[in-house]
Amino acid sequence: MANINPTEASKSFFRIDLRCLILCLCLFFVFLALANSLHAAYKVQHGLLLRHSFDTNRAYAEKLAHATNSFFESSAQALQAAALDITETRLDPAAIQNEFDQLASITDAFDAIIAVDISGKIIAAKPRSAFLNAFLEAPQARELLNAKEATAISGAFKGPGDRWMSIVAHPVFSSDGGYAGFVGGTVLLQSGSALQSALTKLHYQEGAYFYIVDAERRIVYHPTQGLIGSRSEDMESAPAVPPGGRGTQYMSGVESDGQLISYAPIPFADWGVVAQRPVKLALSNIDELFWRTFYYSLPIFIISLLAIGWLSRLIANPLRQLADVAANLDNRANFSRIRFIKGWYLEAAMIREGLMQSFSAIGNRMRKLHREGTTDPLTGVVNRRGLETAIEELMETARNVAVVMIDVDHFKAVNDKFGHAVGDQVLKAITVLIMAEVRSEDVVARMGGDEFVALLPDTGLESARHFAERLRSTIEQTRFDIIGNVTISLGVACYPAHGDDLRGALARADAALYRAKAVGRNRVHLA
Template sequence: MFQMVLRKIVWISTIALPLFSMIKIPRFRRMFTLRRSVNLRSLILWLCLSFVFLVLFSSLHAAYRVQQGLLLEQSVRVNQAYAERLAHASDDFLRSSAAVLKSAALDITAGQLDVAVIREEFKQVMEVTKAFDALVLVDVSGSVLAASPGAVFRNVALPLWPELFQGKAVPEPMVASAFQGGEGRWMTMVATPVFAPDGAYAGFIGGGMYLQSRSALQESLDKLSYEEGTYFRIVDGSQTIIYHPEQSQIGTTAQDVATVTEQPQITGRQSLPEPDEINPDQELVSVAAIPAAGWLVIAQRPTERVFANTSELLLRTLLLALPVFALSLLAIWYLSGLIASPLRQLATAAANLDNHADFRRIRFVKGWYVEAALIRQGLMQSFSAIGSRIRKLYQQGATDPLTGTMNRRGLDAALEEMTDAEQSVAVVMIDVDHFKAVNDRFGHALGDEVLKAIAELIMTQARREDVVARLGGEEFVVVLPETGLEAAGQFAERLRRAVAQTVFETVGSVTVSLGVACYPEHGNDLYEALALADAALYRAKADGRNRVHQVE
């Protein structure tokens, strides 16, 4: 179940999402297009978290598969070792039992095959070892000469070994296949030949072992039983079951012996299959031979028990990885904010180009990585270029292109600033006398040169903080902040004399008329003072020109 969930998550993360993102239908593209509300930090967080979860689940899935493979490989080795240990223990049991019988056979031979000696020897063997449930001596004709007390061999087809009757040497213990003894109980027999004093074959002594109830063989094999669902069977050469955890199966024919011994991929004799290729109902099967008897030990273990602890191991792996995973999430959250912070500050400043305070804040943005530093530098250069351009455009928009003095727009801005400052301001209106005659006689080009020369004279006489503007045609105005009426009159007189004493090329002498007013003495605001200075100018013209007239 857990493996199925992991597979679905990994499949969705690695295949479904990329395919889904490549959908070309406009409706879906519009639906899943990133909105403007998604900020850089959220984007970094989602991307990093997606990849972190993808790597986590992929790692868990890989660990799950590796753990399954290791458990399968280890279980196969353990199962095979278990089968070999069972076979070795059974072989040792049979060989030690045969050795006891061989010693008894020597004593019987020395006793001239006397029945009393045989019975006494049987009694001693039964007292020395509990390996046998019954003892029997069979002659060369196959007849029972003697048996241990309580042994029932009447009408029992005892196993006979042809090689013994032929007098051949038998180096290995002789172990019979399963047969039914007295009272129909299944048993096996270990035998060793008995010889007459002259060395002729006289028969064999057999030690019968019951395969059911609590026989010595049964108890010996039960001690070797393995936990965790593993069980084993022992079958003889005729595929009759010699041992089985369920005693009712003993003596029956094992129909699957050929099948289980032909599964090399499960017994580990060849390369192991992938864990997901194994049927849950399939079992691990290991086979080992018992040389003394020619029997087979078949050890089997359900695969579901092999993988029973995989989920628990995976959960422990996840718990061990959680602290690192949590620290990774915190690091991603912190670093995403650290990366996005300078870009967010720069974006805010870029969105408010007209805010001079934002421009100043750009200098304090920490561009700790190259891209942010380059963007900050670019924005500062852009802001500087834009500011210079704006100042240049403002200056061009507020400057008279002919004389270089302020135009009406520049004058209005200067008057608004002075009004806000609430300071005394003198206003001097200037008009060139008979300028139309200059244009008519010498042409507009020379007339423009006269205006430029007069503008230079005005700016020469004015202070740095004074405002000089051309109102149109041959009319100028000078605004003198923090200046009283008397000082303004003196300035106007100096300017009048300077113009009158200047000889203009080709044109000769030119005079100007001037009107002077002062705020707040004259008018309720600067514009009203400007109008009063203009009225004083016209009175100066009416009085004969080339003079200064002050508002009284």
């Protein structure tokens, strides 16, 4: 039996176990993402189908209302013309009867045409046997006698033969202008009427239906004939909508999937159309859309599975590379090599990050030491060592550099009178004012004590003089805590105009500074 190295066995076990873990996690999240995508797609499609069905149902209700309103308006126009002719006949029954014969030949909208006097008696009718010499009994019909100025329509009521009907009426006036009654057309609300025939043609989809209610919420049209004449609130599936209202709503509990309800007004009659459509009808093809979405998702899903299988074989590669780097930290080539190692999972990424942080910490420490060696600890600007570095860089990059030497006037007196602590605060405040005036590419250094220098790359002598005057004026006008006001003296020079190199220009600016102090201080002197 061959001996097995425990170290190799543990490494092999770890590698297999980690790969299985990665595979399981990836497969889990791929399936989870697929399930979530399908669920989201199903919900979006469900919402879109419902919204489309709402819009379609609302448009259908509006179309029905418009068609019904047009039916009554055209009928009313025929009655209006007949009413004018009847007025000219001086309400002669025989002449009225002849007018009715002509009206019946023009329109088939009415099942009967009647003329009613102010007492409610029917004085002429077509056909005659239906209504002649009878009186209007139904309250809905007698209310038409009160509409003395415009065309009106009654609500649903039972007429002769216990048939539900409605009357469209137009007022009739005598030759002297007095109200004499009305001429009306009866519309049967059950089978056989022109209104029923027109509305029955507008049914557009199996399972969806509509009905019409009058101002008293009595049903004047319904595909189920037996419901005509009943009140809509007595129907189990009727929504609580006003007959003249307009809108759309969802009604649950009527059927297993609920109903989409849209309603629209019929302005002529103050009636309302209610269109109902089962939700299950609106969502009839959602299963087909769902499976089509799943079908289109399969290619990416299969590609993802193949990619996971391929990547799992490479999972150990980053660990091997990181382990090699960690084992050879003394090799400086690994500093750049580690940047190209990709961590395929958390552990590898954490190890890589830890190594990079270690290298970064070393680099930061070195940079910090360099920065501390080139920065003035009191003011935060560069010191003499940093100034030397800046001079070397500017000599290589800038065509001309302005040099402004700055010295605080009588600063020794400030230290002697108020102490060095106060003097240090003044130097800090002056540094802030100087930094506020310079640009980001300018260099400010503290030469020592109360003496500063500003290097202004790509700046001419005149621009440097303006800068120096502005800085001098700003400090002169600033009141410092405890000590009050101080002033500064400045010397300005420009490389290469005042020196073969930047250090020469620095010396010329220093000389100009001392001349400014010699002639009275608080002034700018040019080299």
